[in-house]
Amino acid sequence: MSIDHHKPNTSEQADRFDNKTVMTKMNRAWEALKDAVVLIDGDDRLTWWNLAAAQLLSLQDKDQGKSIFDYIQAPEFHEYYQEVTAHHDLHKDVHNDGVHMASWRDPKRYLKCEMTAFDKDKLLMIYDVTRLQHLEQMRRDFVANVSHELRTPLTVLMGYLENYSDQSDIPPKWQRGLELMTQQTARMNRIVNDLLLLSKIEIEETYELGYIDMTKLLTHVYDDAQAYNQDYGHTIHLQIDTYDGLYGSEMYLNSALSNLVINAIKYTPKGGNIEISWVKTSQGCQFSVTDNGIGIDTSHITRLTERFYRVDSGRSRATGGTGLGLAIVKHVLHQYNTSLQIESELGIGSTFSATFASSYVRSLS
Structure with a gap:
C-alpha cells in the first residue's frame, strides 16, 4: 500500500514565503521573546522595540523618536555605547561581550546589554542575568573563603616542616619525605596566594589608583x-x-x-x-x-x-x-x-x- 504525501504546489509555497507573511511571523517571534530588543537609529533615537523592552523601559508609542539615553542613564552603558559606535564608524571589529550592570529600577536585578551596529542603526538586546550573577558571586565567595581558611593550616605545616628539615640528626629515610612535603606545601601556598589575589581583583576590592x-x-x-x-x-x-x-x-x-x-x-x-x-x-x-x-x-x-x-x-x-x-x-x-x-x-x-x-x-x- 502506498501513501500519497501531499506536496505543496508552487502557489502554496509562494503564499507561505511571501514577504508579508514572513514579516508577520518575524514580528510575532520578536514579541514572544522574553529578552528586550530595541532598534536605535543613527541619532540614538528609538525607532522600534518589542513587548519585553516596552515593559522593561516603560515605553509607549509616543516615546518613538526619543533618545535611548533618556531611558538608560547608567555611565557604564554610555561608555559601552560609545565604544561600539566608535569601532563601527572606524570599520573595526569590537570584542563584544556586552556590558553588565545593576538594573536602574531594582538594584537586586542584574542586566546584560549587547549592541550590534549595522549601517547607521543599532540593535540593542537586554538580558536578565540576575541568576547567573548570584551564582558567580557564590563561586567568588566560596573561593575567597576557602583560600583564607587554608592559609592558616598551611602556614603551620610550612613552619614545622622548615624546623624539622633544619635538624641535623634526621634519619636519611625521612629526608626525602620532608623534601617532598616542603615542595608540595610551598606549591599549595602559591595556589592559595594566587586564588586570594584573583578573588580581590574579581570583586574589585578597593585598591590605590x-x-x-x-x-x-x-x-x-x-x-x-x-x-x-x-x-x-x-x-x-x-x-x-x-x-x-x-x-x-x-x-x-x-x-x-x-x-x-x-x-x-x-x-x-x-x-x-x-x-x-x-x-x-x-x-x-x-x-x-x-x-x-x-x-x-x-x-x-x-x-x-x-x-x-x-x-x-x-x-x-x-x-x-x-x-x-x-x-x-x-x-x-x-x-x-x-x-x-x-x-x-x-x-x-x-x-x-x-x-x-x-x-x-x-x-x-
Whole structure:
C-alpha cells in the first residue's frame, strides 16, 4: 500500500514565503521573546522595540523618536555605547561581550546589554542575568573563603616542616619525605596566594589608583626576571621606547606583567631569548613579551586564560605553575578595558601583548 504525501504546489509555497507573511511571523517571534530588543537609529533615537523592552523601559508609542539615553542613564552603558559606535564608524571589529550592570529600577536585578551596529542603526538586546550573577558571586565567595581558611593550616605545616628539615640528626629515610612535603606545601601556598589575589581583583576590592611609572615598574620586573633566570640561562632584553606611564593600580599591574615574563622564562628551553618591550602606538601604548620557546598550539590559545587550564599538565607541575597566572593577567587587563593578545607557533615561540588605550596613558610632560 502506498501513501500519497501531499506536496505543496508552487502557489502554496509562494503564499507561505511571501514577504508579508514572513514579516508577520518575524514580528510575532520578536514579541514572544522574553529578552528586550530595541532598534536605535543613527541619532540614538528609538525607532522600534518589542513587548519585553516596552515593559522593561516603560515605553509607549509616543516615546518613538526619543533618545535611548533618556531611558538608560547608567555611565557604564554610555561608555559601552560609545565604544561600539566608535569601532563601527572606524570599520573595526569590537570584542563584544556586552556590558553588565545593576538594573536602574531594582538594584537586586542584574542586566546584560549587547549592541550590534549595522549601517547607521543599532540593535540593542537586554538580558536578565540576575541568576547567573548570584551564582558567580557564590563561586567568588566560596573561593575567597576557602583560600583564607587554608592559609592558616598551611602556614603551620610550612613552619614545622622548615624546623624539622633544619635538624641535623634526621634519619636519611625521612629526608626525602620532608623534601617532598616542603615542595608540595610551598606549591599549595602559591595556589592559595594566587586564588586570594584573583578573588580581590574579581570583586574589585578597593585598591590605590595613581600614576604608574612604567620605566620604573618594568625595570623592577626585569630585575626579578633576571633573578628567576639564574637556572635557565636565557638572554633577556628590555626595550623601552617611551617614558609614558599609565593610570591604575601598580600592585596588580606588576603582578600581571611579572606573570607573563616568568611564564616566558619557564616555557623556553635553556639558553633562549626573551624580549620585553614597552612602545608607543597609534592607539596608546603596548606591552609585550616575546620568546623563542616551545610555543602553543592554536587549539589551546582561546582557553589559556581560564583558571587551572593547562596545555601540558605534566610540564606545568614540573615548572611549579599554579594554573592561575594568565587568569590573573586577564582580570587585571580588564581594569584597563583591554585583553591579552597571544600569537604563538609550536617550536618557534610566543608573543603575549596588551595594548593600553590612550585614555589610560599618562605622560610625564
